[in-house]
Amino acid sequence: MQAAQDYIQANKQRFLDELFDLLRIPSVSADPAYSDDVAKCAERVAEHLRLAGADAVEVCKTDGHPIVYGEKIIDPSKPTVLVYGHYDVQPADPFELWHTPPFEPVIRKTEIHPDGAIFARGSCDDKGQMFMHVKAFEAMHKTNSLPCNVKFMIEGEEECGSSNLGPFVRNNRERLKSDVILISDTSIIANDTPSIDCGLRGLSYVEVEVTGPNRDLHSGVYGGAIANPITILAKMIASLHDENNHITIPGFYDKVQELSAAERADLNKAPFDIEAFKKDLEVDDVWGEKGYTVNERTGIRPTMECNGIWGGYIGEGAKTVLPSKAFAKLSMRLVPHQVSDEITALFKKHFESIAPKGVRVEVRPHHGGEPVVTPTDSKAYQAASDAMEKTFGKKPIPTRGGGSIPIVALFEAELKVKTVLMGFGLDSDALHSPNEHYGLFNYYRGIETIPYFHHYFAL
Ligand code: BES
Ligand code: MN
Ligand code: MN
Secondary structure (H helix, E strand, C coil): CHHHHHHHHHCHHHHHHHHHHHHCCCCECCCHHHHHHHHHHHHHHHHHHHHHCCEEEEEECCCCCCEEEEEECCCCCCCEEEEEEECCECCCCCHHHCCCCCCCCEEECCCCCCCCEEECCCCCCCHHHHHHHHHHHHHHHHCCCCCCEEEEEEECCHHHCCCCHHHHHHHCCCCCCCCEEEECCCEECECCECEEECEECEEEEEEEEEECCCCCEECCCCECCECCHHHHHHHHHHCCECCCCCECCCCCCCCCCCCCHHHHHHHCCCCCCHHHHHHHHCCCCCCCCCCCCHHHHHHCCCEEEEEEEEECCCCCCCCCEECCEEEEEEEEEECCCCCHHHHHHHHHHHHHHCCCCCCEEEEEEEEEECCEECCCCCHHHHHHHHHHHHHHCCCCEEECCCCCCCHHHHHHHHHCCCEEECCCEEHHHCCCCCCCEEEHHHHHHHHHHHHHHHHHHHC
């Protein structure tokens, strides 16, 4: 064990340089303009797995972006850890809000990361966190201290719905056979407060289109006599929350399980500094469903958000137009027992029903995903907890993550294997946002912690 840790210390700079190389590849999965870069990134990840010592490394073609596989089987009688991560990233725009270009990684110090953070798209989500596993594996392999079998499945479509991972998993059940799935793609509470997410929310994502007149109209000649699709859409979206910020879709909460008072008390024991939270975001108050704390609102309660809205004239100057159409993208985060397709259907029915006369409404479903709760009474959770306690000097707090990794529920259903979400990012690392970053502390702490996980899990 110490040999692997010494190896990590001796190779720190190279581990960083190699991550920088990966971050320079703009592997934006949602935008077809970047598909060559996505393919290049998959090849680079495969190359790194080979160099680290993995066998049977393969860049597996899919109907979309490839999945990188690799493994090291030291002894079939030993337990097997399947590491999942993603090498694709979110689009980087709006580019003008980045202080340095998104695909030219640099290190800068911040208040939260006084030792420096790597600024680049994907630094935290998820190239930096995924690559920690490759480097930890290298350290264990090169020092002959790998205590169990390891498999890697690194996908390139997590940020755009993972639509080809389901079929891949179904067609590769034998190859993916494992005792636990280990993922670093979530956050800890703070660098001095380790935590492990024990649940993730699901997702239901829709696009809506409101059509009024058959063409754009002069807003003086027709305005006042014809429904303006933007006004109507804005009202319809606003009506999705009531005065207590409950969601108004009939049946939306039917399957939501209320937590017991004890469970809620436990959840609220996790340290949370509301003043620091507001200060970081420069808002003078928080918002949300009446009767719930911030941690509950992001962890155990479902939500409805408008992710984008457009229509009419948004160019320079003024154009007096009554537009024919207005659009929005809306997403709902789901909690245990809500089912993505069911919620999408409820939304569609409701949204169509509240459309007034004078407009037509179309609802188009996008990708979705199911919520999950991961066990805390398993050997794998205990191994992650012990590993973090070893490197942080504090026992990690079990938490609920607000984000979604839809594939976790699918792994459980298809492979009958449970997941441990041992993430090392911070919520304030600006994931999906301009100036995404990942602390050097977090990167190295992750690499140091992972060998302990394998060690404890294999015991
Ligand atoms: N790594 C995130 C999910 C995440 C972040 C979970 C922080 C918990 C804490 C993942 O890459 C992600 O962004 N997922 C998407 C879902 C996907 C279907 C686009 C999300 O949560 O919006
Ligand atoms: Mn991610
Ligand atoms: Mn993401």
